[in-house]
Each structure stands twice: as structure tokens, then as C-alpha cells.
Amino acid sequence: MSDAPDTNAEFWKSAEQVAHWVTGAQERERQYARPRILMAELLPFGPDEPFTVLDLGAGTGAAARAVLSHFPAARAILADFSPQMMEHGNQAMAAYAGRYSYVEFDLASGQWPDAIPAAVDAVISSMCVHHLTDDRKRQLFAEILGRLIPGGWYLNYDPVAAPDPGVDDAWLRVAERRDPELAHQRTHRTPEQQARYDNHVRYIIPLAPQIEFLRAAGFEAVDVYWKELEDVVYGGRRPA
């Protein structure tokens, strides 16, 4: 991990950085639809059952939208610490008006806002937990378990770090075959691109300890439900 100061909050609360992120968001959402749809499919609700899902680090709401599209009677609480992301999110979520609300929540703080109910039916997160320190990942999983109804599921879609250099090489080989410009980009980052990359990878850790954090928190039915190279969906449920 880098010893440069942690600029994650500064990064996500910068109108400029967020505008840059949003530029590619629609294309990424199309490209990475499958794992988010799978998170919805894994939730044990009937097609017309009303329930509330909490999306942590929701950003502009890509994961929440996957669940709301799949379950027409569901409602979502979207939690994020970036007013800039939430503002863009209100546009991206327009088709779901009346079925969602945003709440400001800094996941690094552990201070859950009152606007999040004491018990929610399901919790999801997508591309956010890797921005937290290992201590906060571990604590957050325990806090999520405490907020879930008995039998409630938590699912996390996130990138993980390779467990050894051979695996890292293999992941990189595939990524560069799929996008031949990557090799050049990787070695020719502008300072801004480097800062963005450093913020992305700062707290990314391998998959195995995260699965252990879930089990230690008390989750059952823990599994890696989907995986492609560094991107995974893992999760489990609170015992009934």
C-alpha cells in the first residue's frame, strides 16, 4: 500500500473527478451488467414482493437499478458520502422516482445515519468496499450483519488483488488482449491518471481475507457467487 496521504474523500467529492467518472459510467454499466443482475437474482424475494435494499457506496445507483428493475415492488436506499455522485445519481435514477432515496453516509466512519432503518431486507455494494481499509472492511461486514433482518443477504461486487504474481500476470495478459492500448496506457499515465489509479488500488486486497471477514462477522451461505479475473461477487446471509 502507498504511504501517500489517503485522498479518497477528496477524490469522490471533486466535481471534476466525478464528472470524469460519470463520462464512462453508462458504457461501464452496459459492460458490467451481468454481475449486478446476478446480485439481484441471488436475492430470495418473489417477483412482486415489496422489500427494501440498501446500496452502500451507491454512487449513481448502477447496482440499485439492477435490483429495482428485477423487482418492481422493491425500494432502495442509496448511501454514499459524495454529494457530487448523488447529484448525478438523481438524474440516472429518474426512471425510479418514488422508489429510492439517497442518504449521506461515510462508510469509513462507522457512524450509521438515522435515515438508514435499524433492519433492512438486503444489502448490496458495488465497486466501493475496495476504497476502505482492511479494518473498516471487517467492521463494516459486522455492521451490515447487525442491520440485516434474520435471513437477509449481503452481496458485494468488487475488484480484488491477485494472490500471487503469476495470477497477476495472467489477469494482465487477458486485459491487454481485450484492450491492446492498455499496455501503453499503463506505462504512460499522466499525473492525473496515476492519481486516479492510485486511489483505485490503494486498499484492494485479495479475495480470501474478505471471505474470512464475512465468516468472522457471522455470515452463513458465504460463497464467491461470480468471478471473472479480478472482479468478483461474494456474499452471504445473516443466519435466520
Ligand SMILES: C[S@@+](CC[C@H](N)C(=O)[O-])C[C@H]1O[C@@H](n2cnc3c(N)ncnc32)[C@H](O)[C@@H]1O
Ligand atoms: C467506483 S464508484 C461505484 C459507484 C456505484 N456503486 C457503481 O457500482 O457504479 C465508488 C463509489 O464509492 C463511494 N465511496 C468511496 N468511499 C466511500 C466512503 N468512505 N463512504 C461512502 N461512499 C464512498 C464514492 O463516492 C463512489 O460513489
